[in-house]
Amino acid sequence: xxxxxxxxxxxxxxxxxxxxxxxxxxxxxxxxxxxxxxxxxxxxxxxxxxxxxxxxxxxxxxxxxxxxxxxxxxxxxxxxxxxxxxxxxxxxxxxxxxxxxxxxxxxxxxxxxxxxxxxx
Numbered sequence: 424x425x426x427x428x429x430x431x432x433x434x435x436x437x438x439x440x441x442x443x444x445x446x447x448x449x450x451x452x453x454x455x456x457x458x459x460x461x462x463x464x465x466x467x468x469x470x471x472x473x474x475x476x477x478x479x480x481x482x483x484x485x486x487x488x489x490x491x492x493x494x495x496x497x498x499x500x501x502x503x504x505x506x507x508x509x510x511x512x513x514x515x516x517x518x519x520x521x522x523x524x525x526x527x528x529x530x531x532x533x534x535x536x537x538x539x540x541x542x543x
Contacts, residue, residue: 432456435469437482443470446473448484448502458492460477466500475535483525489514494522502528 433452440446452461473479476484484502486493502524510518 432459432461433465435465435498437469437473437477437479438485439477439479444478444480445519446477446479446482448482460496462493463499466497470501470526470531471535471537474531476517476537476541481527483519483523485521485523487514488522494524497524501507501526503530524536526535 430537431453433450433456434468435448438449438451448466450462470482473482483505484497484500485508486497490508503526504522505525506523508523510520512521513520
């Protein structure tokens with residue numbers, strides 16, 4: 424949701440693997456809301472929750488290599504490059520690499536806003 428007027432702009436999901444305490448991060452933004460900083464704004468509290476309340480060890484995602492805006496947004500949120508899947512995705516009908524990015528608790532500096540809001 425946009426903070427100024429509570430308009431929904433998208434959603435984030437953590438697909439948690441409880442056996443190894445990791446999760447895949449997925450974000451979906453409405454097309455007209457892309458490029459406005461919402462991906463970074465939404466990823467930060469999601470990672471905060473993942474590490475400080477859910478006690479996950481790592482959160483990872485896949486992003487198509489030509490999606491430079493997405494990669495920059497994820498880096499601003501704390502994700503780091505971790506690998507690639509060659510020609511595993513499609514961009515404008517052509518095969519492209521998918522980049523794997525991950526984040527660990529040490530990548531997210533500062534106090535937890537989520538834990539503070541939960542009284543922790």
